[in-house]
Amino acid sequence: MNFIVAGAVNAVKELYGQEIAENIINIQETRKEFEGQVTIVVFPFVRFSKKSPEETANDIGTYLQQNVAEVEGFNVVKGFLNLVIAESYWIKLFNGTLLQPDFLAIKPRGEKVMVEYSSPNTNKPLHLGHVRNNLLGYSVSELLKADGYDVIKVNLVNDRGIHICKSMLAWEKWGGGETPESSGLKGDHLVGKYYVVFDKEYKKEIETLVAEGQTEDEAKKNAPLIKAAQQMLLKWEQGDTEVVGLWEKMNGWVYAGFDVTYKKLGVDFDKYYYESNTYLLGKDSVEEGLAKGVFFKKEDGSVWIDLTADGLDQKLVLRADGTSVYITQDLGTAQMKYDDFGMDKSIYVVGNEQDYHFKVLFLILEKLGKSWANGLYHLSYGMVDLPSGKMKSREGTVVDADDLVNEMVETAKQKTEELGKTNDFSEADKEDLYTTIGLGALKYFLLKVEPKKRLLFDPAESIDFQGNTGPFIQYTHARIKSLLSRADYQFEEANYTNIKLTPTELEMVMLLAKYPAEISEAAKAYSPAFIANYLYEVAKLFNKFYHEVPPIIKEEDAAVKQHRLNICKIAADVIKSGMNILGIHVPERM
Incomplete structure (x- = not known):
């Protein structure tokens, strides 16, 4: 309501001889228990009027009623000036704005925003937590579009790593050649089934090793299954034909299953990224960071960054054996996304358990001198519970989407x-x-x-x-x-x-x-x-x-x-x- 702001500025000038900026005028909607539609907070003007808040409000209210055609009346409640706006104004607003064809039209801002959401792992189907992520990411994208932004919806698929190797290994050992067609299961459900199988068998091995005298931490590291999964990941990164072939087959099953779920939920994406294509780019970022002195290498060959001066801690960015960690992949992916689209802002829709990860990621990108790092934002969201309690996906009790x-x-x-x-x-x-x-x-x-x-x-x-x-x-x-x-x-x-x-x-x-x-x-x-x-x-x-x-x-x-x-x-x-x-x-x- 520009006429109220302009009127209040003129009132202070005419009544108290003071020039004030428009941003000093605080306008609110009048509370329902009082007469009027618009309320001006008059406390900022008391230092000019040298009067009480009530007297100041009455001065300004009288001025506005006499000099602004749309102001029909007013009342004062302490330091709040409630204005009654003439019915003719609202009728004009209704006909001249709300009834016009462009009332709901989008007004382009000329800014580009990327929204990354969903970002599933390819070792299990989508569950209730993923549902909140997908619905939130899609809705934020549509919201930004409605506010005039050019929006790119992105899905970064976590299609590599130890998690998928666990499902692959379990399927190799206990799957008996089972497929979505032979089992009647959606592909993502089938692969998720073997992720649960791995976890059960892994726990059995841990119990055996503990019974033999190892500590639980030692048993978790020494269990044959986890060692085999780690070896499979190394083979994948080395391009082993047999491992890569199995990975492609099982991920294919999962993608077909995800597509069905996405269609049910009514969400879509403009671009898919796959961590299998980006983790090597992250290694390039590590080399860049070493060259700039942002990262340092330990005696075992692992690469780290020291963020203790920023109130965080030391963070591993590359393992001693040369394999990537999540932060490595995210560095490479962030660079690739910016190179592809040159967006002004990039929003990551990820649960709040990753709050620390994104603090570290954004800080590293700033230290690497990325000009676009200040446009990164983590849209953190909370867990979804059911009345029966928290979901635990690895125990097979997940609420399937x-x-x-x-x-x-x-x-x-x-x-x-x-x-x-x-x-x-x-x-x-x-x-x-x-x-x-x-x-x-x-x-x-x-x-x-x-x-x-x-x-x-x-x-x-x-x-x-x-x-x-x-x-x-x-x-x-x-x-x-x-x-x-x-x-x-x-x-x-x-x-x-x-x-x-x-x-x-x-x-x-x-x-x-x-x-x-x-x-x-x-x-x-x-x-x-x-x-x-x-x-x-x-x-x-x-x-x-x-x-x-x-x-x-x-x-x-x-x-x-x-x-x-x-x-x-x-x-x-x-x-x-x-x-x-x-x-x-x-x-x-x-």
Whole structure:
């Protein structure tokens, strides 16, 4: 509201003879218990007025009411000046901004952002933790797009290392030639099965060695299985034909399985990177760091960086046997991504257990003199728990992503049929609706919570047609679309000569007008939760509006009817746009 800011600046100049900068003006939305729509915090002006906050507020309020046409009245609560903005302003805003075709248009910023998410290991299927990662990464990407950024979605697949060698070794030893086709298992499930087998057999070997007198730490290092897996990794890095062939076959199974899950979740990627192609580039970064004196080599040949002066510790960047560690690979990948796209920002969507890793990674890249290092950001998120407790993937008790999606769709089917909402739907339409509701419930529940917070996911609680849930917002959208269809809605401006906005109508206009600013704030914070909770407020307020006004279709005053239908139309457009950012479809009917 530029006219309020300009008016306040002029008021301080005229009343107190002081020139002030516009950024001193602190404008807030008026709290619901007070009259008005806009509040100015007047405490910063007291040093100019030499009066109490209340007297200062009254001075400025009187000036604004007399000199700013849009200010119709005011009231003072301590040091807060609440302004009543004329109805004509809100009507003009509604018609001149919200009803215009470009209200929801994206305004390009000319900046490029890369969002890296998913980044699975190829030794097991995706689980509930991966689901939060994928939904968060996809939604942040869509959020940044909506705020005008050019976004590149990237998936860095961790397709090499000791983890995949464990699955490969177990399959060689105990697989009997089993394939996805022969077993009827998705490829990622099959490979994950042998990762669990390895872990069970490895534990048996550790127990045996401990019984023979070794400490547990010694047994973990000396167990034949782990030594064999380490040898297999070394052979892979040396290009052993047989090992590489097995690696390609089993990873192929996993990729086919991942693709099915990604399609179910509705996420996509513009570019895939594979650590098998980048870990050698990391070794180039190590050589660069040695040459610049950023890294140092120990007597055993291992390469390190000393970050103790930065409050961290010494970090290994290359093992004595010349093999890479995770940080090595990430150095190489970061350079490759920048060389490929030259982005202004690069966001890593990775769980908070890797907070320290990314502090080290970004600091190393800064010390290597990478000009783009200050554009790197770790979007850290918390663990997802179920009511039954924490998941442990290596023990085979992981909540599988595919099973979770199927359970959500089935739960949506049961709850929808209990409410009798699909009696006139065809079978195909019913199945589409159940999928839409089930996935909408899952996505909304995981995204409405701030990323950094750990959350408890309750599938039953998420599928509820009341409260702060995806199905409630979806149902509100369907209700609006049904109303517009029954009214045979056609867009045109209403004649406001004799229309008086109800308080709830005024609230609706104010809330809907905030949508572009909500997108910008959410994008700035990399938080889809801002959008999710804003959409809940829109849906909640619309339902209040819908129940407060007489039936809109039966409204006899053509101008009032058109105005209220216009509010319905914009509310539906905003809900659909916001839910799309969250990756959630909204049905036309439910």
